[in-house]
Amino acid sequence: MTKIYLAEDQKMLNTALATLLGLEDDLDVIGTATDGNTALSEIVLKKPDVAILDIEMPKLSGLDVAQQIDVLKLTTKVIILTTFAKASYFEQAVDAHVNGYLLKDNPTDQLVQTIREVLDGKTVFSPELVTSILSAEKNPLTKREIDVLKEIKTGKNSKEIAKAVFLSDGTVRNYISSILSKTGTSSRIEALNIAEKNKWI
Known part of the structure; x- marks a missing residue:
């Protein structure tokens, strides 16, 4: 019997997945x-064969947990579930x-198949996810420029952005000019649309 541990911050999805996986004769959540x-x-304590982790969770993300499992050299195989096709x-x-990286909207039987494949020593990445990531243009923006764009997204003006990211108004304006130049756009909204389309933020 394969022991499964499931971590997902949406309780309804967590319960549904646990129920569906529990229907398999050889899987035990x-x-x-x-x-x-x-x-x-609990993964350190219970030592499951496979841990299925959502990326965005409170306290520690699924990626944080995966990194700790790797550092601790646990034998638990890790499958990441995500709705986010972010290269980072x-x-x-x-x-x-x-050992696995799948989209949440994949069918449950694909998740079950992936569990069995990673137990056989294979690494499984969702083709749709990889294609989406590889087709996205390389992000030319710096971390600070991304921070500024995120504040633009909330509707803040330059002075409000400066206060939020602890920079001077002039520095923020320089960052915005650089963002417009790098994205080949003439307005903040256009730049934001380009960044979101390419999953830079």
Whole structure:
């Protein structure tokens, strides 16, 4: 019997997945969590064969938990579930030596198949996810420029952005000019649309 641990911050999805996986004759869901901290503690204690982790969870993300499992050299195989086709997330997952990386909207039978494949020593990445990540243009923006864009998204003006990111108004304006130049746009909204389309933020 394969022991499964499931960590997903949406309780309804957590319960539904646990129920569906429990219907398989060879799978036993031995625990669930809705935050990464609890998940890591219980994975270390219960030593499941496979941990299925949502990326965005409170306290510790699924990627944080995966990295700790890797650092601690646990034998638990890790499958990441995500709705986010972000290159940065994918890179962190690869660095943490995860065994699987799937989209949440994939059918449950694909997740079951992935569980069996990673137990056989295979690494499984969702083709749709990889294609989406590889087709996105390389992000030319710096971390600070991304911070400024995130504040633009909330509707703040330059002075409000400066206060939020602890910079001077002039520095923020310089960042905005750089963002417009790098994205080849003439307005903040256009730049934001380009960044979101390419999953830079």
